[in-house]
Amino acid sequence: MSDNEAPDTPRKGELSRRDLLVKAGAVGVGAIAAGSVAGGAGAATRRSFATPKIRYGGRIIWALEQDPVHVAPYGAILTANHWGKQAAYDSLVEWDKDLNLKPALATSWTIAPDQKSITFNLRKGVKFHNGKELDGDDVKYSVEKMLNPPLPGSITTVSQVPGFLGVDVLSKYVVRLNLKTRDARVFGFLAWGRYSPIVPAGLYDQINVARNAIGTGPYRMVGFNPNDRVEYLANQSFWKKGQPYMDAMTLKTLPDEQARIAALRAGAIDGATVSSDGANALKSDGNLVVLKGGTAAFRELQFTIKGDPKPWHDVRVRQAVNFAINRQAIIDTVYNGNGNYSGIVPPGYGPWPLTQAELKTKHQKFDLTKAKALMAAAGQSKGFSVKLSTFSTPLDFQQVASVIKSQLKAINIDVEIVAQEPGTFAANNGTGNFEWDLTARGMRGDVDGYLGEYNPSNTIYQRWYPLYKNVKVWRAIGNGKITLDPAKRSPIYKQAQLLLQNDLPQLGLVQVNKYQVVNKRVQGMYVAFDDFNTGLRNSVWLSS
Amino acid sequence: MGGYVLKRILVTIPTLFGISVVIFFMVRLLPGDIVAVLSGADIGNDPELVAQARENLGLNGSYPEQYWRWISGVVQGDLGDSLRNTQPVSEVLLNALPITFELVFLGLLIAVVVGLPLGVLSAVKRDSRHDYAARVGGLIGVSIPNFWLATLLLLFTSRVFGWVPPLTYVPFYEDPIENLSQFILPAIAISVFTLAIVMRMVRATMLEVLGQDYVRTARAKGVRRKVVISRHALRNALIPVVTVVGFEVGILMGGSAIVEIIFGLPGVGNTLINAIFNRDYPVVQGATLLLAFIFIFANLLVDLLYGVLDPRISQE
Numbered sequence: 001m002s003d004n005e006a007p008d009t010p011r012k013g014e015l016s017r018r019d020l021l022v023k024a025g026a027v028g029v030g031a032i033a034a035g036s037v038a039g040g041a042g043a044a045t046r047r048s049f050a051t052p053k054i055r056y057g058g059r060i061i062w063a064l065e066q067d068p069v070h071v072a073p074y075g076a077i078l079t080a081n082h083w084g085k086q087a088a089y090d091s092l093v094e095w096d097k098d099l100n101l102k103p104a105l106a107t108s109w110t111i112a113p114d115q116k117s118i119t120f121n122l123r124k125g126v127k128f129h130n131g132k133e134l135d136g137d138d139v140k141y142s143v144e145k146m147l148n149p150p151l152p153g154s155i156t157t158v159s160q161v162p163g164f165l166g167v168d169v170l171s172k173y174v175v176r177l178n179l180k181t182r183d184a185r186v187f188g189f190l191a192w193g194r195y196s197p198i199v200p201a202g203l204y205d206q207i208n209v210a211r212n213a214i215g216t217g218p219y220r221m222v223g224f225n226p227n228d229r230v231e232y233l234a235n236q237s238f239w240k241k242g243q244p245y246m247d248a249m250t251l252k253t254l255p256d257e258q259a260r261i262a263a264l265r266a267g268a269i270d271g272a273t274v275s276s277d278g279a280n281a282l283k284s285d286g287n288l289v290v291l292k293g294g295t296a297a298f299r300e301l302q303f304t305i306k307g308d309p310k311p312w313h314d315v316r317v318r319q320a321v322n323f324a325i326n327r328q329a330i331i332d333t334v335y336n337g338n339g340n341y342s343g344i345v346p347p348g349y350g351p352w353p354l355t356q357a358e359l360k361t362k363h364q365k366f367d368l369t370k371a372k373a374l375m376a377a378a379g380q381s382k383g384f385s386v387k388l389s390t391f392s393t394p395l396d397f398q399q400v401a402s403v404i405k406s407q408l409k410a411i412n413i414d415v416e417i418v419a420q421e422p423g424t425f426a427a428n429n430g431t432g433n434f435e436w437d438l439t440a441r442g443m444r445g446d447v448d449g450y451l452g453e454y455n456p457s458n459t460i461y462q463r464w465y466p467l468y469k470n471v472k473v474w475r476a477i478g479n480g481k482i483t484l485d486p487a488k489r490s491p492i493y494k495q496a497q498l499l500l501q502n503d504l505p506q507l508g509l510v511q512v513n514k515y516q517v518v519n520k521r522v523q524g525m526y527v528a529f530d531d532f533n534t535g536l537r538n539s540v541w542l543s544s
Numbered sequence: 545m546g547g548y549v550l551k552r553i554l555v556t557i558p559t560l561f562g563i564s565v566v567i568f569f570m571v572r573l574l575p576g577d578i579v580a581v582l583s584g585a586d587i588g589n590d591p592e593l594v595a596q597a598r599e600n601l602g603l604n605g606s607y608p609e610q611y612w613r614w615i616s617g618v619v620q621g622d623l624g625d626s627l628r629n630t631q632p633v634s635e636v637l638l639n640a641l642p643i644t645f646e647l648v649f650l651g652l653l654i655a656v657v658v659g660l661p662l663g664v665l666s667a668v669k670r671d672s673r674h675d676y677a678a679r680v681g682g683l684i685g686v687s688i689p690n691f692w693l694a695t696l697l698l699l700f701t702s703r704v705f706g707w708v709p710p711l712t713y714v715p716f717y718e719d720p721i722e723n724l725s726q727f728i729l730p731a732i733a734i735s736v737f738t739l740a741i742v743m744r745m746v747r748a749t750m751l752e753v754l755g756q757d758y759v760r761t762a763r764a765k766g767v768r769r770k771v772v773i774s775r776h777a778l779r780n781a782l783i784p785v786v787t788v789v790g791f792e793v794g795i796l797m798g799g800s801a802i803v804e805i806i807f808g809l810p811g812v813g814n815t816l817i818n819a820i821f822n823r824d825y826p827v828v829q830g831a832t833l834l835l836a837f838i839f840i841f842a843n844l845l846v847d848l849l850y851g852v853l854d855p856r857i858s859q860e
Binding site for chain 2: 151211228229
């Protein structure tokens, strides 16, 4: 998790992990499944420190490296969309900064015995920004929009939604969420918040949702100008007493990194995300503080296993590639020594990923001798040529590709790097029109999001590796998805990862640090694992 | 004159029509449409959902059908809606246009106000140190990419003065000082190339004009040097400069995109670049048509200006 995280001491009014598990056990094992993305590292470290007194007020100006394009609550694909709208909306549940599940607009919930429905008790007295009180009809409307997002949202995001059937409103503050089948992904999806905000019923008929927002979040959106900025004012009726801490927030779109660096130096903005080189350049500035932390956006090498026979269709070749890649060298060369090894579930994603020790000493250990032996066993001692597609920007993708190219020469694989503009890359990637790809993965609401694509029913499987077969993997994925008890779920996903780490239809590479630089007056900001700017809405205050 | 203008306007229509066809099909040659670009693999790409998304966005049907739907709206003043945020394209461009207009105007103003006198000085004091300095400066000016200069200016002012231009656009009529503070650096960045061109063009034509018989005659008649330069020589030297400036209006309207992105100005160029990356076809098509229209109109104005500067041309 992030280097700058605060200690995991329960704050007043919050549940400790122990209390959460006990109370969740009383209302059904499904609540425990929701806590399945708990931060193990965070829970292990408890230290005390003097908490500075929060100063209320002020406006923060934060630079976004990408334009949100629109701020509609549903159907938005870009992460930047959530950056723009996150401060305005809440979901039924939420994560804390260590990805522990917390009540939000729902104060408690009960899983039905057949686990095909969940009854939520809504928080009373919560007001939307337009003054309307939250009730069951709003939740029903919101879930309907999750399942069928109107424009400007894209219907393709429905594939991210767990098997919701719909909502029954049992009373003003009690709703029942019906599911197609048992589904362990529900709480993670809701807590993630990206596709699951709760809005007032009839919102799409009331305002232009592409340019404005009405939610229950700590900040009230004043307006959004595309390619320019989003403006927020404090929500004085926010349901968390004592918050928000600031009067106002401006999110300014500044895609050029040098412009963000210049603006930080000049004090024109209070914070922004920068590259590792940018952070290095700014660390000596006495007015600025560099924050860094791991996120879910790890780098991955993807293979297509389809069509005419190719050398890497042989699992031994893929294993050879795995052992021939020196991930530490990538971290040192491209990322200034900052980063972690990553499997297909990124480090820091709760208790789910394989440990660094396992990856470094066994599954991803750099071993050229072993790699050459595997190539020989596969009859590929002489090697082969392959095209590796990647993004033309940001530059680190091409840099990583170059390192891989030079490393794979040792086992006679001639890599031709094909750098593509992001739109072209995404189009080719989506259709499986590539040999090898170097890309970045992203956050998921549930661990199934990283493994579900290896199931033959998934479109990605069908387009990328229809020739890959492992019944044990498929069985594990299927079982994991419907097992709500995390104690039972954990070994299932561990087994699946070990099998996939052997078969390697995709190759996890490295998890890179994200750097955010803030003016020293900004307090409480942290690099969020989910790649959002969650600290801005939850914990940031200004010391001057 | 009126007939000439009318004829030029009528020629514009088939030109714009041809541009609309070219840009419509060219942008669709890019791999993937907006659904493919946004869907990718990370979001999951169920074929049924993708097909539904395309239908929702009006991307179903053959290309001629899509073109007909779009152009039918254009002739009625409807440029369509952005595929990304459903905002009317006309609204997108109306918001962006004043920003780019101001940037280009200020850039050209700096280029002409500085370049013109430099060119004159360089021609009048030929082979002097002023001339050499101006010529070297001109060479540097045409060599420097405007986006590189923009970044350099930002880094310089932030490091040395602890200042960067204001980040929020304020119209000139609301706060002239704030507005000009925001535009001065980007305007300088885009002006340098044109400034160098203007300076070199003025120098070259002034040298040619100053060697003409009528200038020698004027000098022989005792006309003061300043009057000879300003009234006799400069006016004729301006004609190619007007040509350059006219071309630069069209070029800068689209060519200042990177500078707009660097300075966070939500102008037409910035909007167009983002639309291309995101395969937002209506915005790309609308913005390109707009820029083409401006380019054509600017050149029409240049041609008319010729007639003012040189009565022989208007008589022809």
